[in-house]
Amino acid sequence: MSDKTDKKRTSILNVLRGQSGPLPSAAITRMLQAAGHDVSDRTVRLYLKEMEEEGLILSHGRRGRQISDAGLDELRATQVYQRVGYLSAKIDQMTYRMNFDLQTRSGELVVNMSVLDPRRMVEWVEHICRVFTDGYAMGNLCALVGPGETVGDIMVPPGHVGFCTVCSITLNGVLLKHGVPMSSRFGGLLEVRNSKPTRFVEMIHYDGTSIDPLEVFIRSGMTDYHGAIRDGCGRIGASFRELPDDSRDLVLHLADRLKAIGLGGFMDIGLPGQPLLGVPVSEGRIGAIVIGGLNPIAILEEVGTRVQSRALSGLMEYNRLFPSEELPKRLHEFLK
Numbered sequence: 001m002s003d004k005t006d007k008k009r010t011s012i013l014n015v016l017r018g019q020s021g022p023l024p025s026a027a028i029t030r031m032l033q034a035a036g037h038d039v040s041d042r043t044v045r046l047y048l049k050e051m052e053e054e055g056l057i058l059s060h061g062r063r064g065r066q067i068s069d070a071g072l073d074e075l076r077a078t079q080v081y082q083r084v085g086y087l088s089a090k091i092d093q094m095t096y097r098m099n100f101d102l103q104t105r106s107g108e109l110v111v112n113m114s115v116l117d118p119r120r121m122v123e124w125v126e127h128i129c130r131v132f133t134d135g136y137a138m139g140n141l142c143a144l145v146g147p148g149e150t151v152g153d154i155m156v157p158p159g160h161v162g163f164c165t166v167c168s169i170t171l172n173g174v175l176l177k178h179g180v181p182m183s184s185r186f187g188g189l190l191e192v193r194n195s196k197p198t199r200f201v202e203m204i205h206y207d208g209t210s211i212d213p214l215e216v217f218i219r220s221g222m223t224d225y226h227g228a229i230r231d232g233c234g235r236i237g238a239s240f241r242e243l244p245d246d247s248r249d250l251v252l253h254l255a256d257r258l259k260a261i262g263l264g265g266f267m268d269i270g271l272p273g274q275p276l277l278g279v280p281v282s283e284g285r286i287g288a289i290v291i292g293g294l295n296p297i298a299i300l301e302e303v304g305t306r307v308q309s310r311a312l313s314g315l316m317e318y319n320r321l322f323p324s325e326e327l328p329k330r331l332h333e334f335l336k
Helices: 003-017 025-034 041-053 069-097 118-123 125-133 169-177 213-219 225-231 245-260 295-302 324-335
Strands: 057-059 065-067 108-116 141-145 161-166 183-193 196-205 234-244 266-269 285-291 308-317
Touching: 003 025, 003 041, 003 065, 003 069, 025 041, 041 057, 065 069, 069 108, 069 169, 069 308, 108 118, 108 169, 108 295, 118 125, 118 161, 118 324, 125 225, 125 295, 125 324, 141 324, 161 295, 169 245, 183 213, 196 213, 196 234, 213 234, 213 295, 213 308, 225 234, 225 295, 234 245, 234 295, 245 266, 245 285
Parallel strands: none
Antiparallel strands: 057 065, 108 161, 108 308, 141 161, 183 196, 183 234, 234 285, 266 285
């Protein structure tokens, strides 16, 4: 079956999913045409007949067709694959779109955003700040976004605050602008002992997921940032990247420059062709461990506060970010 046929079948299922009752084929055709699809009523009837035979839709005679439970399952499965492609495309898009200039310390970089009740954030702000100061965050910068403001396609609702942290994809953009391509292999849970990384205990490869791996680990309650900031033993979010082996000296230099302006995110950079924390590295490459950008807000998830978090939320001007040590004061000002 061609991709074109799959897309038309999916479009028909989407039309039916949005209806509370059966819909005649002529009405389905009009809705598809209004959405920009080049289809005839005859073509739509053929698709409907096929999908009815497959059990994806139900016929109600002259009243029309309705999506079945099997059709809903098919639609969900199809959209998972679409989102995988969307996530990969979004990573590339954001990497190219960010225009942050390391020399002038100006321009936009990629941020994550978490939306939550500011009062709950105030309760745990000391722990959030510890994640930054103990080196388990992507640098030490953050930002607050008020109700009605938007980052990417997320608008902060009334009574909430948007908490923005630097996304690790920012490193991809900075390195690319200096001629170094970075390949993201997987996101994982990194075990730390005595505040040092020891091994990955869980991992999700980027080419096989529809959402950011760290979002999965945080929502699943698999992290242990409280342990990490309490005694240096816990599980934090991190990712494994690969870089050309002859770029190592330049990457180390750029890592120092980024850290100096609050954007440090490299936890470890390996040696050419050598495994890093037991993870094998391709010939001609070096491995790198990058700290997860959503790490600070995971503290609240661990104490039972559900937070709407989105990695790769959008772009933000560097000069809007402030040092994490200012977060308690800024939060109290926000609540006034």
